[in-house]
Amino acid sequence: MVTVNAQAGRLVLRSSGVILFLLLWELAPRLEWLDPYFVPPLSVVIGEAGTLLREGSLPIHLLVSVWRAIVGLLVAMAIGLPLGFLLASRFQQLAEAIDPMLRVLSQVNPFTLLPVFMLFFGIGETAKVAVVAWVSVWPILFYGMTAAREVDPVQIKSAASMGIGSTDMLLKVILPGALPTTFVGIRIAASLTFYILVAAEMLGAGAGLGWLVHNAAMNYLIPRIYAGAACIVVLGFVLNRFLLWLERVLFVWREEISILPGEAAVAVSPWRPGRYAARALVGGVLAVLLFGGIEVQRINREAAEPGGGHSHHFGTPVDSGGSSF
Amino acid sequence: MGTSKDIPKQITTDAKIVVKDINRIFHLKKSKTEPARDFIALQDINLEVKKGEFLVLVGPSGCGKSTLLDILAGLAHPTSGVVYIDGKRVTGPALDRGIVLQGYALFPWRTVRQNVEFGLEIKKVPKGERKGISDHFIKLVGLDGFADRFPHELSGGMKQRVAIARALAYDPEVLLMDEPFAAVDAQTRESLQDELLRIWEETRKTIIFVTHSIEEAAFLGDRVAVLTANPGTLREIVKIDLPRPRHNSDIRSSAQFGWIRHKIWELLQNSPHEPKVHPQSLPVADAISPTAAL
Numbered sequence: 001m002v003t004v005n006a007q008a009g010r011l012v013l014r015s016s017g018v019i020l021f022l023l024l025w026e027l028a029p030r031l032e033w034l035d036p037y038f039v040p041p042l043s044v045v046i047g048e049a050g051t052l053l054r055e056g057s058l059p060i061h062l063l064v065s066v067w068r069a070i071v072g073l074l075v076a077m078a079i080g081l082p083l084g085f086l087l088a089s090r091f092q093q094l095a096e097a098i099d100p101m102l103r104v105l106s107q108v109n110p111f112t113l114l115p116v117f118m119l120f121f122g123i124g125e126t127a128k129v130a131v132v133a134w135v136s137v138w139p140i141l142f143y144g145m146t147a148a149r150e151v152d153p154v155q156i157k158s159a160a161s162m163g164i165g166s167t168d169m170l171l172k173v174i175l176p177g178a179l180p181t182t183f184v185g186i187r188i189a190a191s192l193t194f195y196i197l198v199a200a201e202m203l204g205a206g207a208g209l210g211w212l213v214h215n216a217a218m219n220y221l222i223p224r225i226y227a228g229a230a231c232i233v234v235l236g237f238v239l240n241r242f243l244l245w246l247e248r249v250l251f252v253w254r255e256e257i258s259i260l261p262g263e264a265a266v267a268v269s270p271w272r273p274g275r276y277a278a279r280a281l282v283g284g285v286l287a288v289l290l291f292g293g294i295e296v297q298r299i300n301r302e303a304a305e306p307g308g309g310h311s312h313h314f315g316t317p318v319d320s321g322g323s324s325f
Numbered sequence: 326m327g328t329s330k331d332i333p334k335q336i337t338t339d340a341k342i343v344v345k346d347i348n349r350i351f352h353l354k355k356s357k358t359e360p361a362r363d364f365i366a367l368q369d370i371n372l373e374v375k376k377g378e379f380l381v382l383v384g385p386s387g388c389g390k391s392t393l394l395d396i397l398a399g400l401a402h403p404t405s406g407v408v409y410i411d412g413k414r415v416t417g418p419a420l421d422r423g424i425v426l427q428g429y430a431l432f433p434w435r436t437v438r439q440n441v442e443f444g445l446e447i448k449k450v451p452k453g454e455r456k457g458i459s460d461h462f463i464k465l466v467g468l469d470g471f472a473d474r475f476p477h478e479l480s481g482g483m484k485q486r487v488a489i490a491r492a493l494a495y496d497p498e499v500l501l502m503d504e505p506f507a508a509v510d511a512q513t514r515e516s517l518q519d520e521l522l523r524i525w526e527e528t529r530k531t532i533i534f535v536t537h538s539i540e541e542a543a544f545l546g547d548r549v550a551v552l553t554a555n556p557g558t559l560r561e562i563v564k565i566d567l568p569r570p571r572h573n574s575d576i577r578s579s580a581q582f583g584w585i586r587h588k589i590w591e592l593l594q595n596s597p598h599e600p601k602v603h604p605q606s607l608p609v610a611d612a613i614s615p616t617a618a619l
Contacts, residue, residue, distance in 0.1 A: 158430035158488075161398050162444050162495065163418045172446070176434045253434045253475040 040223045045230060048223040057212075058231065060295055065201065065208040066235070067292025068125070069193045070285060072132025076189060080137045081182065084144025089174050090166070095145065106138040110196055114203060125296055128200050135196045136189035143185025147178035180251045187243045194236050206303040207296075209235070249277070332407050334414050341531045342397070342499065344372035347406035349392055349557075365556030366392045370406070372550060372559065374533065376498075379525060381546035382535045383589060389557030390535045394503050397533060398424050410499065420448055423492030423530075427504040429484040431476040437463060437487050438472040444495030462490040465524060482513040486520070493528065502534045506541065518544055519572035526570060539593070543567075543585045544577060551592045561592055 022042055029036035040048075052058035087095035110131045117127040117134075151174050159173045201210025209232050216224035336343065347370040352361040366389040374380050382390045395401035397408055399418040408415040410422070423444075431440050441459040450458070463472050466486040476484055485505055492500060506514040518541060525532055536542055542549045549563045565585055567576055576582055 152428075152430075154426055154428040154430040155432060157400065158424060158426055159443075159447075161400055161418045161422070161424040161501075162420055162447050163399075164447050168447060172443075173432070176432070179434075251434075253477065 038222065040226060044223050045226040049227040049231065052212075052224070052227060061207055061209050061212045061228075062231065062235065063288065063292045063295055064299065065197060065210070066288055067296055068128055068132060068201075068208065069190070069197050070288055070292075071125075072129045072197070073136055073186075073190060073193055075129060075133040076136035076140055076193075077186065079133070080140030080185075080189075081144055084141045084182070085148045085170065085175060085178065088145040088148035088178075089170055102138075102141065106142070108134075110135045111199070111203075114200065118204075123204060124300055128197070128205065131200050132193050132197050136193045139185040139188040139192065140182070141185075143188070144178065144182045147181035147185075148174050150181070151177035180247075180254060183247050183250065187240070187247065190239060190243055191236065194232075194239065198232055207299045246281075332414065336409055336412050338373075338409065338412050339375075340373040341376040341378070341411065342372070342374040342533070343409040343412075344370055344393075344397070345407050345409070346371060347393070347396060347403045347408070349389065349396065349401070350404045367396075367403070368556040368558050370557075370559050372562075374531060376531055377529045379532045379534065379545060379547045381542040381549045382533065382552060383537065383539060383542040383549055383593075384552030384557075385537065385554050385593065387557075388552040388554035390537075390552050391503055392557070393552075394424075394501050394533065394535050397499075398422055398501050420444060420495050421497050422499045422501055423495065423497035425485070425488045425492050425500070425502045425505045427507050429476065429481070429488050429508075431484055431487055431491070433476050436473050436475055437468060437479070440476070440487055441490045441494045443491060448495050450495075458494055459490075462494045465493070465527070466490045467520065480513075481509045482517055485509065485517060489521070489524065493524070493530070498531060500530045500532045502532065504535055504537065507536070507538075514541070515577075521545065522570065522572040539586050539589045540577070543582060543589060544571060549589060551589060553593070563589055563592070 025039075026042040028034045029039050029041040049058065087098075113134060114127065114131055117130045121127045121130055155173060155177060156169070159169060164173070197208070198210035198213070201208035202214040205211040209228055213225055213228035213232070216222075216228060347367055348365070349367040351364045351366055353364050354361050370393060372380075382393065384390050392401060396403050397415070399415050399422070432443065435443065438456075438459050441462055442455045445455045445458060459472070460469075463469055466489055468483060468486055468490070471479065471483065476487065479487070485508075488505070506517050509517065522545065534542075534545055536545075543565060546565050549565060551560045551563060552558065553560045563585070567579075567581060567585070
C-alpha cells in the first residue's frame, strides 16, 4: 500500500505542472486576462480538435505526417546504420579522412536544401522525405560510428580467438554491441524528424499536421491553429515515450544503472519482448506505411488535378475548411 | 618477422604444443621526435606441453605472459620464432584453441545459453545439435537453471563459469586461460579453481593457464613455468608433484604445498636481471603484484 501511495503521489507531483498549465489556459481567456480571440480557452481548442476528428480530416493529417516521418527515418536508417558501422569497423582510415567533411555537411541547414531537393526530386513527397532523411541521417551516422568504435575490445578479442569471419564479427559482435548507443541516435533523429517535418509541411504540402496549422493560420482559424499545434505536441510526446519504452524493452540485457538514489532496488521488469510484441510493432509500422502511402498518393493525385486547390485555399480535398466559430 | 621459408610448416613431435625460439619486440616511442626504443617483451622462449597437461605460466606484471598466450591463441604474432600445435604451425586463431580472458568477455545481449552456443554458431553446428551441447556444458560448469539469464543477472564467478563453458562448447583441444580468476573475490576464486580441476579431469583438455598468483599456480599446475620480466624470459619450469585429485582437498595447507610455493616465490625474487634487493626490505606483494601475496 505504501508503494502504491508513493507512486500515486509521485504521479500527481509530476503531472501537477501540466495540470496547472492547462488550468491557466482555460481560465486566463475566460477571465479576460488574455484576449480570447487570440488565445482561445482550452475547451474551445479541444472542441475544435473534436470537430476535426469528426470530419475525419485530423486522422488523415496525422497519418500523412507519421507516414512521412517514418519513411524519412527509415531512409536515414538504411543509409546511416550500414555506413556508420562499416566506416567505424572496417574503413577506419577512410572514416578519419571524411569525418570533417561529414561534420561540415551535417551543419547544412535543411531548409536551404529544400529548394535544391525540389529541383532534384520535384515538389512531391520525395523532396519532403529527402529533407527529413537529411536531418535524421546525421545523428544515426555519428552515434553509429561512435558506438561501433566503442564495442568492448575484450568481446572483440574473444570472438577473434574463435577465428570468426569478418562478416560474422560485424553482424554478431559489433552490431549488437553498438545498438544501444546507436538507438540513442535514432531517438534523437526521430524527434528532429518531427520538428523538421512540420516546418517542411508548412512550406509546401497539401496535407499533414504542419499544413493544417499553416492553413489555419492563413485563414485566421485561430482555434484550429492551437488544435493542430496541440496535436503535434501530443504526437511528439507519445513518439518520444514510445521510443524510450522500446529502448528499455530492446536492451533489457543492459545493466540497469539508476541515477536517482533510492531507486537502485527496483528490479528489472521481468517482462521480455516476445515474438508477439515484435510482430505487433512491425505490423503497426507496415500498416502506417501502407495506409499512409495510399492516403499520400491520393492527396498528391488530387492536388495535381486541374481545379485542385492551392494549398493555401479553402476547400482543399482533405479539409472542409469550415470554421467552428 | 621470421620468414616463412626457413620455418617448416609441420614438424613431427609427441608434444601437443611446441613453442620454439619465440621473441617479441615492441618498438616504443615516447614522443614523435624521440627515436624508437625497443622493449623486449619475450626473449628466446622455448617450451613443450604434453597432451592433457595443465601448465601454468606465472610471473610479475610485464613479463610477457599474456603476450605469450596471445601468440599461442594466434591473436598476436611473434617477432621471430614459431608455435606448433599437433606439429602444425600456428598462423592465426582457430577453434582448436579455446580462450578464457580476465574480463568476462561475455556478450551481454546474449543469454547464458546463447553465449555458450556462440562458438558453435561460428563453427556452423546445426541449430538442433547446439541445444544438447550447450545443455551439457552449462551443466558441467554447474549453471543449470540459469540458461536463459542474461550476464548482468549473474555474479562475477558465475560469469566466469559461462566463459569457461563457452570456450569448452566448441570442443577445442587446448584451453588458454589468461588470468581468468583475477577479478573475483578470494573465496570464489578457490571454488572456481576446484571447479576447473574437476572439469579438466572430466574433459582431459590441455590447459595453459596464466596467473600472477603463486598459490594459484602451485595448486593448479602439473608444471609451473616461471617467467621474469625485462626482458621476458623463461626462468625455470617447476614440476609440481602434489597428488591428484587436488580439488576438494586440504592440500593448500600441506607442508609440501608451502615448500613449492616458497620455491616459486624464490625463483621470482632472484631474478638475475634485477638488482639484488634484500628480501626484508621489499614486501612480497610489491615485488610480484598486489594479489600475489596470498
